[in-house]
Amino acid sequence: NTLVLRTDVSGDPSFRELLGRVRNWDLSAYAHQDLPFERLVEALNPTRSLAQYPFFRVWLAFQSESIPTVHLSGLQVTATTAELGVSRFDLSVSLWEQRDREGGEAGLEGLLEYSTDLFDRETAAGLVSRLVRLLRSVVSDPS
Structure with missing residues (x-):
């Protein structure tokens, strides 16, 4: 299943700090991985364009x-x-x-x-x- 993941890179973190941020964010996102991406797109109804994929x-x-x-x-x-x-x-x-x-x-x-x-x-x-x-x-x- 597709998960949209974003990472806060502010504050000039070391690689270890950045990896920790990514890990924490991703683990919280994985708690919702059973929600199909298509359903998320449908529920949030972003402005659609044939030129790009929604959200990322x-x-x-x-x-x-x-x-x-x-x-x-x-x-x-x-x-x-x-x-x-x-x-x-x-x-x-x-x-x-x-x-x-x-x-x-x-x-x-x-x-x-x-x-x-x-x-x-x-x-x-x-x-x-x-x-x-x-x-x-x-x-x-x-x-």
């Missing part, structure tokens, strides 16, 4: 389970994402954990989709580069 323009999806590999007699089947060539949002970032053969952590894999009306390929690649730099920095020094 950036989508972040994180899957903590890796994509399963299925073995069938003589076949190996792996699920994969389909590139539609169209982004439903201004920016869409999907991340999922990777596992090694023993089930241990093996990093993250990701996909960025973007509105070509707003971003060109070079700008999108720059956003990905900065996100990777941020994640590496946080891993090496969480404070």
Whole structure:
């Protein structure tokens, strides 16, 4: 189910402080995750536009389970994402954990989709580069 999450970044918080804010806000939002997003949109009845999704323009999806590999007699089947060539949002970032053969952590894999009306390929690649730099920095020094 889609949850609209917002974070207060005021006051120049450290990454740990910001992560705490996100955690607290998200946990309170998860208490209402059984409410379908479409029903929330219907109840709040925001001004609608075909040009944008109601309530948010950036989508972040994180899957903590890796994509399963299925073995069938003589076949190996792996699920994969389909590139539609169209982004439903201004920016869409999907991340999922990777596992090694023993089930241990093996990093993250990701996909960025973007509105070509707003971003060109070079700008999108720059956003990905900065996100990777941020994640590496946080891993090496969480404070």
